[in-house]
Amino acid sequence: MKIGLLAAALVGFLDGTALAQEKTLAIVVKGLDNPFFEQINLGCQKWNNENANSGYKCFYTGPASSADETGEVQIVDDLLTRPDVAAIAISPSNAPLMAKLLREKAPKIPVMTIDADLSQDDADLRKTYLGTDNYLMGVKFAEYLQELKPDGGSICLQLGNVAADNINARAAGTRDTLAGEKGIERLTGQNGWTEIEGCPVFTNDQVDLANQQMADTFTANPDLDAFVLEGGWAQFAPQAYAQVTGQVMDKLDAKELIIVAGDTLPPQIEALKAGRSHVQVGQRPFEMGYRAPSVMVDLIEGKAVKPVIYTGLDECTQENVDTCIAQ
Known part of the structure; x- marks a missing residue:
C-alpha cells in the first residue's frame, strides 16, 4: 500500500x-x-x-x-x-x-x-x-470607393480607439488614396471627397456604439454618399446592423449610399450577400x-x-x- x-x-x-x-x-x-x-x-x-x-x-x-x-x-x-x-x-x-x-x-x-x-x-x-498591412487595407477601401463613386461625394469614416495604430493606419490609407496625396488628415474636397461634419466617429471598439453611430449618421445626413467601417464593429451584432441598414436599404440597393467595411467573418459575409454592404476587405x-x-x-x-x-x-x-x- x-x-x-x-x-x-x-x-x-x-x-x-x-x-x-x-x-x-x-x-x-x-x-x-x-x-x-x-x-x-x-x-x-x-x-x-x-x-x-x-x-x-x-x-x-x-x-x-x-x-x-x-x-x-x-x-x-x-x-x-x-x-x-x-x-x-x-x-x-x-x-x-x-x-x-x-x-x-x-x-x-x-x-x-x-x-x-x-x-x-x-x-x-x-x-x-x-x-x-493596415495602410494597404485602407487603400483597398478607397480603391473600391473610387470604382463605385468615381465622382467622389460625402463620406464618413468610422474608427476604433483614438490611439489604435492599426485603425489609424487604415484611415490614413483611405484618405491618402481618395485624395491622391500623402499625409491627408481630413478630406476637404480632394478629388470630390469631403468628410461630413461630426466624422470621423470613434467606436472605442464597442459594437452597440458603432451601430448607434451609423444610425445617427444616416438620419442626420440623408444624402451621404459613403460610409467606411475601418473595422467591422457594427457588423459583429448582425441583428442590430440589419436594423441600422434597414433604414437605408433602398439607397444601398441603388448604390446611392456605399458601405465598405473591414473583415470577413461569417456574419459579415452574410451581410454582404444580403446587400447590407458593398465591399468587405478581410484580414486573416x-x-x-x-x-x-x-x-x-x-x-x-x-x-x-x-x-x-x-x-x-x-x-x-x-x-x-x-x-x-x-x-
Whole structure:
C-alpha cells in the first residue's frame, strides 16, 4: 500500500515537473468581447493541438472589454512577471500606453505585436509584427470607393480607439488614396471627397456604439454618399446592423449610399450577400493566431525573423462573395 502511494506521489511529482517546464507563449488581444479576436484564439488552439509535446503552450488572453485599454496593459505587466512566460504577442489597443509600459519594463523575453502594431517611433520595443498591412487595407477601401463613386461625394469614416495604430493606419490609407496625396488628415474636397461634419466617429471598439453611430449618421445626413467601417464593429451584432441598414436599404440597393467595411467573418459575409454592404476587405485572424506561437518560438531560439510579417487580405464584393475567402 505504501509502495503504491509512493509511486502515485512520484507520478504526480513528475507530472508537476513536466507541467512546470512547459513554457507559455502568450497572445494578448484588445478584448475578449470581440469575435474577430476569437478567430485568433482558434488559431492559437490549433497550434496547441499540433504541438502538444513541444514544451510550449499558446495562451490566449485579454481584458473582458475591448474598451479597457489600461486593463490590457495590466495583463501584459502581470505576464512579464510570470516565470513560465517565454514570449508575448500583443495587439495593443492604446499603442502609446503599451509602449510606455514596455520601455519601463524592458522585458528580458521576446515581445512581438500581432494584429495591431506599435507606432514607428516605438517599433524598437518589439521583435516583429505579425498581421495585416493596415495602410494597404485602407487603400483597398478607397480603391473600391473610387470604382463605385468615381465622382467622389460625402463620406464618413468610422474608427476604433483614438490611439489604435492599426485603425489609424487604415484611415490614413483611405484618405491618402481618395485624395491622391500623402499625409491627408481630413478630406476637404480632394478629388470630390469631403468628410461630413461630426466624422470621423470613434467606436472605442464597442459594437452597440458603432451601430448607434451609423444610425445617427444616416438620419442626420440623408444624402451621404459613403460610409467606411475601418473595422467591422457594427457588423459583429448582425441583428442590430440589419436594423441600422434597414433604414437605408433602398439607397444601398441603388448604390446611392456605399458601405465598405473591414473583415470577413461569417456574419459579415452574410451581410454582404444580403446587400447590407458593398465591399468587405478581410484580414486573416485565424492565421495570425496559428502562426504567432511558431514565430515566438523562433524568437526564443534566436532564429532570424523578419521585422514585419504580413498575413494578407481577402477582397469580397457582392459579385465574388462565394469565392473570395482564401482557403
